Amino acid sequence: MKSSSIHIGLLGCGTVGAALVHLLTEQRDSVKHRTGLDLSIEAIVVNDINKERSIPLPNEVLTTDASSVIGNPEINLIVEVMGGIEPARELILGALNSGQPVVTANKELLAQHGAELYAAAEKSGVDLLFEAAVAGGIPVVRPLRESLSGEPITRIRGIINGTTNFILTRMTQDGVSFDEALLEAQELGYAELDSTYDVEGYDAGAKIAILATLAFGADVTSEDVQHEGISGITVEDIKFADRLGHCIKLVAVAEQIINQEGKSEIGVRVYPALIPFDHPLAAVNGSFNAVFVEGDAVGELMFYGPGAGGRPTASAVFGDVIDASGNLQRSHGSLIGALDRPLICPPESFESSFYLNLKVEDQPGVLARVAEVFENHGVSIQSMEQEGMASEARLTFITHSVHEKDLLHTLESLKSLDVVSNVDSVLRVVGD
């Protein structure tokens, strides 16, 4: 595969920017091997060159002069992770208008000025990609833009604010009050000191406005969103909801509704809501996010993953960088490249936790003899249950993670034990 150099100009170097520099450095050879793209960051535009940073950066890469990258024909691609409306908006427009593709993680900017930016990209025929702007590391923007571009989407419901989901999860699982959980979120750095933006639903509102734009192909902005926050939710509400078979989450909803005159209206709202325990959104806890999409043809889809954090967000930015870089270079092709045959693991070299179900004689000392077999093969037990049945008993075990060959040897020894009548089941356990 022939190699193409892509020179990147990075705007901003906070948590996400630093994680991106790290990821790009670490994966540069692998990406070059797989895609033929040699990605390098040529310039990083920051406010203060002398600020201490979590990653080592060569001084000549840092600059305070954005005009050295925007419109510079030596810079093939602009990545914006500075945040805020201005100067980000002006810089991105400058890049797009001069034919530079842009990758951005800036949700406020897209939620307020998306239509203007999308139109500028369309006019110049260059990419404007923003996977990281909506739900951190979860790939949901690309599936909505591409995989579902012909799908008649009827509704999107998202748990897309990590701070409020952390607070509600703590209130639910540990019974702490809203105020305590908020304080804890602030101490852990999940919530800002001014928590209004998260707690009252503005952050989720900006994200659902972007998702609504993608899903319905209409210019929806954060000003169209109707908000209700979670500051009024009590531990008692959560307990009553629990008794009725529900949990409480902050949900962002975008839906298309036919009004009384038969016209299509779009509703974009954020509110705390009860979710039945058997709904896939009910399992989205802590700092995880999920986006639940309903379409006429596809039915129900859900995208789940980390909604924030430097490395997950940088991963989403990185995917966009590779995509936009590829678009600069090739016509199309398989996007997979030439494939080598890999080494395939032999069965015995895997590690797993196991479930075993043994029929044994119900007599004193059986458990000790069985346990000794496990111990001899270095297999440690995570949990055990014993059940008597007339003259026999049943032992069920879950082991800690072991080499499969050790488990096979354990099984042979167990089968040869006179007190073991039968090994009824051996199944793997999905663990970490």
Added chain:
Amino acid sequence: MKSSSIHIGLLGCGTVGAALVHLLTEQRDSVKHRTGLDLSIEAIVVNDINKERSIPLPNEVLTTDASSVIGNPEINLIVEVMGGIEPARELILGALNSGQPVVTANKELLAQHGAELYAAAEKSGVDLLFEAAVAGGIPVVRPLRESLSGEPITRIRGIINGTTNFILTRMTQDGVSFDEALLEAQELGYAELDSTYDVEGYDAGAKIAILATLAFGADVTSEDVQHEGISGITVEDIKFADRLGHCIKLVAVAEQIINQEGKSEIGVRVYPALIPFDHPLAAVNGSFNAVFVEGDAVGELMFYGPGAGGRPTASAVFGDVIDASGNLQRSHGSLIGALDRPLICPPESFESSFYLNLKVEDQPGVLARVAEVFENHGVSIQSMEQEGMASEARLTFITHSVHEKDLLHTLESLKSLDVVSNVDSVLRVVGD
């Protein structure tokens, strides 16, 4: 937006093909408005022109002659939904070699001959897209190819066979035996009469081979997969697992392992496994599928949705068709197009189910008076709980879906009722 005509040649017209023709006809105007692409099916290659079909097709579109579309410069795009290895392989290669992009849903073909097809697409510089080949309507192929193309993926675990998941869900929720559940799946048309391909894990094996190829950028085929099926799983296994806090699912796993010589090996396996109840995969029931992806930077992601079915699968094919068609026409751009401002719903026009928590006087007849208020406003009650507290009582309700304006009127009436001391909480309930 200028309009471009795309002429499609369809190979095969079974369940998915017919659903695609339907979806494309229904959405043609909407896609044209949003993307400028005017998609039309110009020819459908079938074995038997006279066979009765579930959708009306003009006779002149049907043909038995594949050579009339493959390599025909009037046909811009080939969609293959005929299945099987030959002649599908030969036809797709012919199309790619003559510069026609191809969309396919053919998992067996990709799992056996993927490397050859990807190389042909790469050589010709045309798209080969196959979102529908892995997990029906779930967009997981595109996120893996594009969003996660720079992500160091360590493991993928999927519940990607609907038949076995239906059987295990029936065994778990209703205690029916494996044989009964299989018979039922066959009667409902979920399982073939020869169930080996599903039950012994070959179907899931083909899909995980494709996912492994995408995740690790290596040529993994269905022959590399190690299989264990679910025919040995009993209701007793499921009960013991339940007591230990787990459910049992057929899991397909692709992972990268460093062997003792420090070399990277790939393991691709299908087996029944225990999954802890609090793992996101545990909530994937019935005919739903999910793919759980772990990466060094992004952490944990899950993609959830319908794993099969004509319309969901056609939705995935349709997304690929629009993508490949767009790639034929434009350089790049925003992929979003020009946006109009939508009508935004006024708050009172939404419908929802509601949770209400009322403090009331604990005296006879209170519930009747409260219930009468609901009734007067046409709000029907789905469930109710009453709890006494000294001289007061607490009533919690979940309503059926109501117009929000009716609920607002109900609240006003409730607040004016002398026996109601306070309306403590009003929250929406996420329903269908």
